[in-house]
Amino acid sequence: MKDARSLDENRCTFTYADGRRCGMSRMEGHDLLCCHHWSRLEERDDAAKSGERIAQLVGEEVEPKGVKKALEELFRLVAQGRMPPARAMTLAYVSQLLLQALAFDLRREKVMSDIWEPYLQRLQRERLVMDLAAAGKSKGK
Numbered sequence: 268m269k270d271a272r273s274l275d276e277n278r279c280t281f282t283y284a285d286g287r288r289c290g291m292s293r294m295e296g297h298d299l300l301c302c303h304h305w306s307r308l309e310e311r312d313d314a315a316k317s318g319e320r321i322a323q324l325v326g327e328e329v330e331p332k333g334v335k336k337a338l339e340e341l342f343r344l345v346a347q348g349r350m351p352p353a354r355a356m357t358l359a360y361v362s363q364l365l366l367q368a369l370a371f372d373l374r375r376e377k378v379m380s381d382i383w384e385p386y387l388q389r390l391q392r393e394r395l396v397m398d399l400a401a402a403g404k405s406k407g408k
């Protein structure tokens with residue numbers, strides 16, 4: 268019969284937030300954790316790597332193509348069960364905000380090129396005509 272000390276030495280070292288220690292035996296081949304906590308650690312590492320990959324796909328300069336690639340990768344990860352749902356929802360929401368911001372930029376550029384710049388050019392032409400007219404009047408005197 269094993270004594271309490273040898274049982275404790277074989278226990279998972281994971282400690283909960285309230286200070287309790289996991290009661291499961293350590294996983295075979297692992298020095299510290301039980302199968303459950305080792306699995307959770309692996310999932311967290313996998314999610315962190317996936318997050319880095321998604322950030323790389325979006326890139327430094329955010330463009331619709333990068334966001335689309337990141338969403339495709341996110342879809343794959345969620346479908347494979349390799350991304351926690353809460354994190355996937357957050358990334359999908361942030362992607363939506365990025366796409367809305369990009370669409371806003373495109374609309375602003377279109378308004379600038381289609382409406383505002385021609386308006387400014389017309390004002391400059393009218394002012395030029397008025398200046399020429401005023402110059403003509405002053406010469407005529």
Ligand SMILES: [Zn+2]
Pocket residue numbers: 279280281289290291300301302303304
């Ligand atoms: Zn454990």
